[in-house]
Amino acid sequence: MYEMVHHMAQEVGTPFYLYDKAVIRRQWEALHENKPAQLRVFYAVKGNPTLAILRIFRALGAGVEIASGGELFLALKAGFSPEDIIFTGPAKTDAELEFAVQTGIRTIHLESLREAERLHLICTRLEKRQAVLVRINSSMEVKTQVQLSGCPSPFGISEEDVEDILPAILQLSKLDFKGIHVYNASGILDYRLLLKNVEHVFELVTSLEKTLEIDIPVIDFGGGLGVDYSDRDQHVDVPSFYRGFDALMHEYGFQNRHFILEIARYLMASSGSYITKVLDKKMSRGTLFLITDGGIHHFMRKALFDSNHSAEVLQSTISYQKETVHVTGCLCTSIDRLLTEVALPKASIGDYIRIKKAGCYSLSAAINHFLSHEMPAEILLEGKDWKIIRSRGKHGDLLINQP
Numbered sequence: 001m002y003e004m005v006h007h008m009a010q011e012v013g014t015p016f017y018l019y020d021k022a023v024i025r026r027q028w029e030a031l032h033e034n035k036p037a038q039l040r041v042f043y044a045v046k047g048n049p050t051l052a053i054l055r056i057f058r059a060l061g062a063g064v065e066i067a068s069g070g071e072l073f074l075a076l077k078a079g080f081s082p083e084d085i086i087f088t089g090p091a092k093t094d095a096e097l098e099f100a101v102q103t104g105i106r107t108i109h110l111e112s113l114r115e116a117e118r119l120h121l122i123c124t125r126l127e128k129r130q131a132v133l134v135r136i137n138s139s140m141e142v143k144t145q146v147q148l149s150g151c152p153s154p155f156g157i158s159e160e161d162v163e164d165i166l167p168a169i170l171q172l173s174k175l176d177f178k179g180i181h182v183y184n185a186s187g188i189l190d191y192r193l194l195l196k197n198v199e200h201v202f203e204l205v206t207s208l209e210k211t212l213e214i215d216i217p218v219i220d221f222g223g224g225l226g227v228d229y230s231d232r233d234q235h236v237d238v239p240s241f242y243r244g245f246d247a248l249m250h251e252y253g254f255q256n257r258h259f260i261l262e263i264a265r266y267l268m269a270s271s272g273s274y275i276t277k278v279l280d281k282k283m284s285r286g287t288l289f290l291i292t293d294g295g296i297h298h299f300m301r302k303a304l305f306d307s308n309h310s311a312e313v314l315q316s317t318i319s320y321q322k323e324t325v326h327v328t329g330c331l332c333t334s335i336d337r338l339l340t341e342v343a344l345p346k347a348s349i350g351d352y353i354r355i356k357k358a359g360c361y362s363l364s365a366a367i368n369h370f371l372s373h374e375m376p377a378e379i380l381l382e383g384k385d386w387k388i389i390r391s392r393g394k395h396g397d398l399l400i401n402q403p
């Protein structure tokens with residue numbers, strides 16, 4: 001690994017991101033083994049919107065979930081057909097809604113009555129119809145670091161209010177109601193919690209269909225499958241999830257429905273590494289720091305969620321002695337921590353730190369512009385070969401859109 005990374009670093013500089021296509025494919029296959037045929041997997045673009053990554057998912061047969069006009073633009077550039085694009089997000093602008101309607105995407109997922117009314121007006125003006133799902137903020141709470149339902153949240157219509165609000169949405173003649181979207185929480189490792197959510201949603205669907213005398217043919221569960229970022233490396237038991245899902249589907253008589261999963265983390269996280277170089281090493285009042293050329297402008301998960309990812313030191317001469325260190329970056333802020341209090345082999349200046357499972361919500365979820373450093377290159381490993389899928393940024397990029 002050292003030789004390969006060193007070679008890449010000489011070509012693109014550090015820091016950089018490295019993704020392994022075989023791991024992306026492995027995760028995709030793991031999600032498709034014994035999958036109920038009624039369930040379709042969409043890749044959530046926000047996790048990693050790099051074009052080459054999107055193209056991998058297109059080739060695998062995924063649809064995509066987008067959350068902005070920019071993501072719609074990227075999905076189209078990557079070659080996704082409008083039929084394979086669904087749009088969720090709590091504050092879609094009129095321009096974004098119009099872009100989606102004009103493109104003719106599969107479904108727009110409405111987050112409020114007001115948004116439904118805006119979409120209806122846009123469709124009326126454009127003389128078009130649009131298929132929609134209605135997003136519901138479920139009353140079931142699953143406690144994780146990223147909770148979207150079961151608590152006060154800006155996402156969707158509260159389950160308690162749906163019976164009152166849904167009829168008004170159904171009145172909007174330009175919108176074709178197809179079903180509901182209930183995304184509970186991200187990062188769930190226990191498949192039994194995922195199933196509890198499915199059961200809760202099936203109950204809700206049964207009740208809404210009865211009370212409002214409607215059909216709900218499409219049910220979107222959002223994302224949620226977790227990844228263990230630590231060395232323990234636990235996995236979601238997908239086969240058991242599917243077995244339970246199938247059983248619930250039969251119990252509720254829902255075999256003729258269409259189900260959706262919008263997945264980012266499970267599909268992308270383990271494929272990616274963030275590679276930085278050690279520029280300095282400093283003992284400060286008893287704490288040892290490895291100071292790298294990386295930082296939270298590229299990788300912010302540690303600072304945001306206080307979660308140390310599993311990591312390794314890549315060095316030309318392997319050190320068997322370990323030391324406890326904090327790995328920091330090059331930004332002028334105390335929150336610029338990549339790893340805290342981790343036992344790593346003794347590192348020297350010029351060694352590389354590889355942060356693992358950094359393929360998702362990493363570059364796309366970091367504070368890219370802080371301190372005006374170049375954006376890192378991104379590299380895709382394909383078997384023994386590798387190719388640059390995003391070149392390292394240049395200082396000139398900092399001038400874009402400025403007079």
Ligand SMILES: Cc1ncc(COP(=O)(O)O)c(C=O)c1O
Pocket residue numbers: 044046047065088089183185186187222223224225262263264265266
């Ligand atoms: C609407 C929506 N769908 C899907 C996802 C992907 O979730 P996950 O990374 O848990 O798969 C997200 C993530 O925030 C989301 O907001």
